Amino acid sequence: MPTYTAPVRDALFVINEVLDLPALNNLPGFASATPDLVESILTEAGRFTAEVLAPLNRSGDEEGCTRHEDGSVTTPAGFKNAYDQFVEAGWGTLTAPEEFGGQGLPHVVGFAVEEFISAANQSFGMYPGLANGAVAALLATGSQEQKDTYLPRMVAGEWLGTMNLTEPQCGTDLGMIRTRAVPQDDGSYAITGTKIFISAGEHDLTENIIHLVLAKTPGAPDSTKGISLFVVPKVLVNDDGSLGERNAVACGSIEHKMGIHGNSTCLLNYDGAKGWLVGEENRGLAAMFIMMNAARLGVGVQGLAQGEVSYQNAVAYALDRRQGRALTGPAEPEAQADPIFNHPDVRRMLMDAKAFNEGMRALCLWGALLVDMSHRAATEEERAEADQLISLLTPVIKGYGTDKGFEVAVNMQQVFGGHGYVREWGMEQFVRDARIAQIYEGTNGIQAMDLCGRKLAQKGGAAIQAFFKLVGEEIAAAQDDAEQKALADKLQKALADQQAATMWFMHNAMQNPNHLGAGAFNYMHLMGIVTLGYLWLRMARVARRRLAEGAEPSAFYEAKLVTARYFMDRYLPDTGALRRKIESGADAVMALPPEAFAVAA
Known part of the structure; x- marks a missing residue:
């Protein structure tokens, strides 16, 4: 029987330490979202989702x-x-307006609870x-x-x-x-x-x-x-x-x-x-898009949620299941076999999942905070900037988040071997449930076209340039710390791949729109990797500072640093391949006539 434990500690780390929610207590609705209240809400939500749902x-x-x-x-x-x-x-009232009976809390708190509900x-x-x-x-x-x-x-x-x-x-x-x-x-x-x-x-x-x-x-x-x-x-x-x-x-x-x-x-x-x-x-479509955009962010959270619950069960299984011996020699000589957790390929799948889940959680919560800031920031300029950025990121959160969430669920099923294919272990349900998130609220191909066909060009590319500036500033801030610089240098290469792919679209998509259509999916994934890389760089910076301050438990922050290094080592290299796919254009994609796809008898 599968189990679930809400990742309360990790959500609080992102909300309070990375996004620094307490520093925004001067904004409408934020004053009541004290660290103590947020922790009590997430703790109780974790209990409710684990025990009831x-x-x-x-x-x-x-x-x-x-x-x-x-x-x-x-x-x-x-x-x-x-x-x-x-x-x-009152779980449904958390972020709703007080005028209509809601609690008026920031969406960033509501999104954390939404992940717990979807995972459970x-x-x-x-x-x-x-x-x-x-x-x-x-x-x-x-x-x-x-x-x-x-x-x-x-x-x-x-x-x-x-x-x-x-x-x-x-x-x-x-x-x-x-x-x-x-x-x-x-x-x-x-x-x-x-x-x-x-x-x-x-x-x-x-x-x-x-x-x-x-x-x-x-x-x-x-x-x-x-x-x-x-x-x-x-x-x-x-x-x-x-x-x-x-x-x-x-x-x-x-x-x-x-x-x-x-x-x-x-x-x-x-x-x-x-x-x-x-x-x-x-004017109905414009009105419905308000609902659709909210739903798309929610579906991105579903991708994370299925990745998280499948990961938790795969970790428990890998620690318990014994098969073979560790490649470096018996890990537990007194036992007949070692836990499969010791095998590097199993560890690879688990680390892939951990790095994605924690990075995606940071992205979803950052996205929720941008929604809050688009309505509650102190100045009109700040509100417009937040709205512009979350508009750009929404197809990435939905598209990349659900593609990778499904991939994580499949890989966690793989950790179980044959047992993963058997219903009683629950892994096949996680895979089936995760699959819909790639389809509804606009298929991920549509998300990619929304990103590349609409969002990149809006207002002369202002949103993507603002994104590049944000990532560039985080990279620049890391140059004074040798260990942080090593991570930042890898992110810089990935960012350069995204910038080059963006320029390639600008120079080639006008003359042949199919070039953009053929490369949009790859661009969405490229941007997803860069975005998570940016957030991992931020999380690593916070973790280093907290360790220097003597924060406990130190193992939590040390694990953040290792996982950040893993993400930079194992995820970021993919941006080069994705860039090359984009730059190969649409000629081979669109060359064959429809009849060439039929199977000859």
């Missing part, structure tokens, strides 16, 4: 969700009780996770009446929410949606159409579900410029806030998926359902 992960996977003849859906046994405990403890039980975490995105969209674009009607109950967890984009004929190309919204005399709209792949689209956790639905009004442009956003509750809400009659939206089926079986992925049929316009007509 993790035991339901395997049983929820095996049971799955059940759709009944009346279209209702029940979640796996234990989920409803766990959700009631989640609501009672990704399927469960998707229910409140999607509601958080819906809350963000309504906060940014909803009318005051819509906010007052829906947000207090959604923040409290009494109601959950969804996002409805995809249809059978379109996913990424949302301009092709066919769902229609016809205006009614009372100011509402009649929503008719079919949406697919709707996570948490129907369930028994709450008495109402607030759907945010993309649709087109009569006469709207037949493109993305004609999309509007509507709020469509599962159960209509009366003027006094009580629930009225059931709306004309129903679950037609639930998908039979590779993983995340505990979350209900629904086909929803809208048959003249009553909905209300959110924001301006034909």
